[in-house]
Amino acid sequence: MSKRRVLLIATGGTIASTEDGSGLAPTMTGPELARQVPLLDTLCELDFVQPMNIDSTNMRPRDWLCIAREVRRAYDDYDGFVILHGTDTMAYTAAALSYLVRDSEKPIVLTGSQQPMANPFTDAKLNLYQSVLYACDEASRDVSVVFGGKVICGTRARKQRTMSFNAFTSMNYPSLAYVRGSRIVRPAGAPGSEKSGARPCFYDSLDERVIVLKLTPELRPSIFDLLRADYDAVILETFGIGGIPAYDGSYQRAIFDWVDSGRTLVVTTQVPEEGLDLGVYEVGHAYAEKDGILKGDDMTTEALVAKTMWALGQTRDPAEVARLFYEPINHDRMPR
Numbered sequence: 276m277s278k279r280r281v282l283l284i285a286t287g288g289t290i291a292s293t294e295d296g297s298g299l300a301p302t303m304t305g306p307e308l309a310r311q312v313p314l315l316d317t318l319c320e321l322d323f324v325q326p327m328n329i330d331s332t333n334m335r336p337r338d339w340l341c342i343a344r345e346v347r348r349a350y351d352d353y354d355g356f357v358i359l360h361g362t363d364t365m366a367y368t369a370a371a372l373s374y375l376v377r378d379s380e381k382p383i384v385l386t387g388s389q390q391p392m393a394n395p396f397t398d399a400k401l402n403l404y405q406s407v408l409y410a411c412d413e414a415s416r417d418v419s420v421v422f423g424g425k426v427i428c429g430t431r432a433r434k435q436r437t438m439s440f441n442a443f444t445s446m447n448y449p450s451l452a453y454v455r456g457s458r459i460v461r462p463a464g465a466p467g468s469e470k471s472g473a474r475p476c477f478y479d480s481l482d483e484r485v486i487v488l489k490l491t492p493e494l495r496p497s498i499f500d501l502l503r504a505d506y507d508a509v510i511l512e513t514f515g516i517g518g519i520p521a522y523d524g525s526y527q528r529a530i531f532d533w534v535d536s537g538r539t540l541v542v543t544t545q546v547p548e549e550g551l552d553l554g555v556y557e558v559g560h561a562y563a564e565k566d567g568i569l570k571g572d573d574m575t576t577e578a579l580v581a582k583t584m585w586a587l588g589q590t591r592d593p594a595e596v597a598r599l600f601y602e603p604i605n606h607d608r609m610p611r
């Protein structure tokens with residue numbers, strides 16, 4: 276049987292970083308990183324592209340589009356893709372790629388590390404090896420994050436720890452698989468891997484004018500007026516299961532004005548687990564059935580940012596935005 280072919284898309288991050296006296300910064304290239312893990316040769320034939328070499332703090336939606344274009348350009352020539360990426364914004368990029376390269380029967384895996392490849396105690400080698408292993412596996416598909424022995428759906432990842440090697444958690448959804456040494460363990464009932472030979476749907480536009488606003492006690496609703504010039508959508512992280520202050524009606528006026536002006540409001544919760552339900556408390560009720568208000572349900576804020584940018588990048592028709600937004604993609608939401 277011929278060897279599987281994997282394209283390694285190196286973008287920077289700690290994994291590629293070295294220290295020159297002014298802090299860690301990415302300098303190592305994809306081939307240099309792969310040479311540190313000779314066992315990769317036993318798994319597949321690897322090719323490389325390096326669209327950028329940046330700290331993921333500097334990763335922007337235009338860079339997500341650039342990575343998606345690399346996948347699109349090479350899609351037919353490879354069995355899988357591994358993207359080396361900084362951990363800090365990896366969850367955003369993984370979510371964005373889930374929408375920009377939708378329904379991919381070939382695996383698109385993101386990984387990185389908490390310690391640089393050059394550090395003697397690095398996690399980079401195992402993460403790189405296990406990501407390529409997962410990308411070579413016939414049963415893998417769609418966008419995922421492989422990190423610290425866990426495979427997390429690309430729309431469900433969150434960076435939860437700044438230092439430990441198990442940096443990522445799968446939010447409100449089970450991990451897709453575990454990698455134990457060089458064995459992939461898929462839990463019974465994990466999403467199916469049936470393949471029909473269909474190509475994914477590729478997209479190449481995003482609306483970057485999306486902001487996340489976290490409610491804090493006494494935050495002034497006049498903030499919505501200040502945001503009008505620069506933003507088309509607000510993702511509002513409410514209290515608890517969906518509480519928005521109701522003491523004087525000013526929030527409701529500000530939010531209804533915002534959506535009545537043709538802008539988008541996505542309501543979510545600032546509580547990390549279990550999601551939103553605007554129907555439970557009186558302080559959320561007014562927003563439950565208002566046209567133009569979209570409900571984040573159990574989605575991560577990272578996926579909400581990416582999905583809102585993607586949906587508004589495709590259309591300005593509110594009904595069509597809502598249709599795209601509510602369609603489950605890469606297991607991003609479990610509607611109530």
Ligand code: ASP
Nearest residue numbers: 288289330331361362363
């Ligand atoms: N600042 C780094 C980055 O996101 C952190 C890392 O990769 O772990 O690029």
